[in-house]
Amino acid sequence: MNRPTSRRTVLTAALAVAAGAGTAASAGSAAAAPSLAPPRRPSAAASLVDNHSWRSYTDWRSGSGAGTRAVAGRRPGLVIGTPQGRTDYTDPHTGKTAAWEYATWTSPRHRSSVPATEVIASWNADTPAGTWIQIELCGRYSDDTETPWYVMGRWAAGDGDIRRTSVDDQTDGRSSIWTDTFSVDDAASGLRLVSYRLRLSLYRTPGSRLTPTVWRLGAMASDIPDRFTVEPSTPGLARELPVPRYSQNVHAGQYPEYDNGGEAWCSPTSSQMIIEYWGRRPTAEDLAWVKPGLADPQVCHAARFTYDYQYEGCGNWPFNAAYAATYDGMSAVVTRLGSLTDVETLIRAGIPVITSQSFRKEELTGAGYGTSGHLMTVIGFTADGDVIANDPASPSDEAVRRIYQRHEWENIWLRTKRYDANGKVRSGTGGVCYIYWPADPAPSQRRALRSLGLL
Known part of the structure; x- marks a missing residue:
């Protein structure tokens, strides 16, 4: 491969x-x-893919929050309630350092129906000016060890507060993040990712009442075999x-x-x-x-x-x-x-x-x-x-x-x-x-x- x-x-x-x-x-x-x-x-090839997401009011309440709050309604979501703390973030693309209030939410562990070689996260969110979000993944391997927390994206709908960005050079020597994709480094070894958690960090301008709203967070885990051709x-x-x-x-x-x-x-x-x-x-x-x-x-x-x-x-x-x-x-x-x-x-x-x-x-x-x-x-x-x-x-x-x-x-x-x-x-x-x-x-x-x- x-x-x-x-x-x-x-x-x-x-x-x-x-x-x-x-x-x-x-x-x-x-x-x-x-x-x-x-x-x-x-x-039958669809069985090589596991899609999972958190998007209902019950889903958002099932995770572990620190400063976040689930909101009900026609489109349930996750927002900042009482911020967990304050942190500085230096944007690597502008060199600008700014302080942000933040809150976090960690999903329950999802056991994939497909022991995976790759995982791609995706999310649906609103980030008004003065807010942004970070998405992370931590997985468990088939040998019962765990990955570090990998950053899958730092994202804002606009570009006035931070520059939306992937994060390079993330690896534990067994898996790596390639732009937006978690990948097992050596699939032929048999090592697979069998479960994962996702973590959201929601940021806002200190002292404001602003908040991102996340409506959907999920990932696609897959183990697609190497192939040059497919059955039509x-x-x-x-x-x-x-x-x-x-x-x-x-x-x-x-x-x-x-x-x-x-x-x-x-x-x-x-x-x-x-x-x-x-x-x-x-x-x-x-x-x-x-x-x-x-x-x-x-x-x-x-x-x-x-x-x-x-x-x-x-x-x-x-x-x-x-x-x-x-x-x-x-x-x-x-x-x-x-x-x-x-x-x-x-x-x-x-x-x-x-x-x-x-x-x-x-x-x-x-x-x-x-x-x-x-x-x-x-x-x-x-x-x-x-x-x-x-x-x-x-x-x-x-x-x-x-x-x-x-x-x-x-x-x-x-x-x-x-x-x-x-x-x-x-x-x-x-x-x-x-x-x-x-x-x-x-x-x-x-x-x-x-x-x-x-x-």
Whole structure:
């Protein structure tokens, strides 16, 4: 198995995408009618993934709090009650030191149904100006020893108080944190993470009554076997969702302080498409900072507010999900799915999926480029079962809609190993995706999400 550093290269937001990606498939046809076939059970590969979250009033009361308070209501959450204390934080990206009041909450121990080689946390929260949060993970290995507390992210919706950041150089010699992913260093040794706790630290300006509100905290644990190819799934749905189309390449050279500009913005561009599909978008006031006259300024906004100052990119998976959840009434997670059958389950319920993949030019017919890591949005399936994708690596918004061959798509998305253009073995994501949906989903959406362990 490749070192996890190679796995993290797929987060490089399409830096390897060729300039002026190839001509898109015809983008004119209307959405096909939904299939009337009953939903199928998720593929057996889904058993390689354990999703767990804390999000109800009972969940928040079940943890161990120090200065936090659970709040009930339509969307229960966790807030600062009486701060536990005060601490200084020196932002490594600005050099600024400031004092913060803080409170903490530690989850009960969750025993994963999958002894895991990787864990990715995600969260949904509101952090008004003057507040921010930190997310940590401590796990127990299969030999009954424990990891240290690893920082999985220091996050704020804005960037005026701290710079949101991952934390490098975290390891105990047996596992490591690679940007946003906990990874066992040597999976072949048989060592696995069998359980974990998550810890939230909530910060605010001293003496204020401000507080972050965390609505959802969870993680996806997985043990995906090394594979260059996967068994193809059988098509079972013809439907296309009306997802807005945005091109990252329209923004080439814009705001280079955020990962060198739009040519690297596949992740926030994909996120923005889905956010707007659900009827949310930034306000004119939110966009006032964007230079006048730029096309699709909301894509620039998404890039700025998903940017990880340590990773120096907009492709931090949980940061994208957290950004989506800053919009009113939205939930978001990072997970892995087992096949396109699982994606069909979501599309049938009206939920598009953002997938992460890497490939050589010849491995995805019609793409016209190769990439070490790229995010696209699956918006539906043709009558033949091929994938309809909004591919942000397109020359214009109109060219974003593409049709890709099902078996090619499924393979480049689900594999964990691949060969690059020089014949060297590199890593793949093993089915990583972002899923965004309304916090109060329709019954059909609730059933689909529950069937995949997300509710």
